[in-house]
């Protein structure tokens with residue numbers, strides 16, 4: 001498909017995934033998810049075979065969690081293959097993390113239970129079984145998680161789901177001539193890039209919003225694609241990174257998002273329609289203002305305090321080199337081995353991790369913790385990249401040092417993952433395991 005012209009209108013109404021409200025049982029918020037084969041019309045007029053949760057046709061319902069709540073999540077596997085359910089960006093015990101060790105076999109139900117110990121953020125969930133993550137996510141298995149908290153500064157930011165608080169799940173896809181999904185794993189430096197952009201499973205979408213500030217919760221749930229986003233009227237304000245609010249809103253021209261990344265931005269439709277555009281695809285999403293819808297306020301000048309990790313806290317340093325290994329991809333010269341623990345970290349330690357690239361384009365994702373970027377090529381990050389992150393873009397020209405506290409949950413048995421979030425690379429071995437051990 002050619003790049004879409006930002007001056008023309010979108011053709012398909014944006015699908016908004018259902019919101020899944022929990023059922024409360026003895027003070028615990030219970031969510032039931034079931035993953036199964038489904039079919040979905042992306043806007044081509046053809047029902048394509050997909051995978052989704054809770055009969056969504058594509059993707060899964062958006063989960064709304066409350067900071068401080070106790071959760072119980074039940075995930076039933078209606079596929080003929082194994083799967084897992086990973087809560088990407090969530091700070092949870094290793095046994096609840098849904099990584100490759102938490103197989104849910106066909107017909108089985110897996111239960112995760114944990115407390116939400118992190119602030120408001122946009123997270124997501126997706127399968128994480130070794131070797132099949134790319135295929136299952138590409139087929140539609142992914143959903144958004146919205147964590148809410150009682151931060152008074154955020155009270156006036158647009159937060160009516162699907163009205164002025166819009167989930168925007170970016171996924172590039174490839175279709176066969178008869179409209180079915182066409183999946184392949186690609187061993188290339190930049191993974192498998194697909195020719196068509198879907199947003200919440202919709203090709204060439206538009207959505208109707210109030211005339212005023214609109215919040216977009218952007219999630220790059222693509223196999224390998226990196227987006228370079230702008231808005232047609234020139235301004236967007238970033239209010240949150242992967243792990244929650246920035247200290248203050250940051251005006252930006254361009255937002256670069258690698259696979260796994262999230263960002264929340266405010267765009268203003270009070271002067272007319274706004275197009276979200278990408279350097280490669282052209283128009284991503286048309287926002288059509290309706291003056292009859294009540295408009296929210298602009299964000300306040302302070303959003304959330306961030307407890308910055310100071311160099312004095314640092315107990316140790318590690319280096320991670322991302323490179324080709326054998327006929328796949330690896331980290332520090334090794335491809336993923338479920339039987340090998342690559343890094344052992346003392347519970348309560350704070351560390352600096354330097355991530356460098358010998359070959360390829362990658363995003364480095366760490367489970368369980370939200371980290372802070374200390375430097376990019378030796379320079380401190382700009383304000384819009386100085387908040388909480390769990391996924392960061394790294395290339396041969398972009399060496400990143402991150403700081404993380406490992407103070408949530410020790411577990412001597414089950415490891416957490418760190419990996420490239422280009423799903424091709426992850427499935428081809430670019431993943432390692434760390435354990436947090438009580439000293």
Ligand code: C2O
Pocket residue numbers: 086088126128260365367417419421
């Ligand atoms: Cu989005 Cu290891 O995960």
Ligand code: CU
Pocket residue numbers: 086087088089365366367
């Ligand atoms: Cu993750």
Ligand code: CU
Pocket residue numbers: 329360361362363420421422425426430
């Ligand atoms: Cu990679």
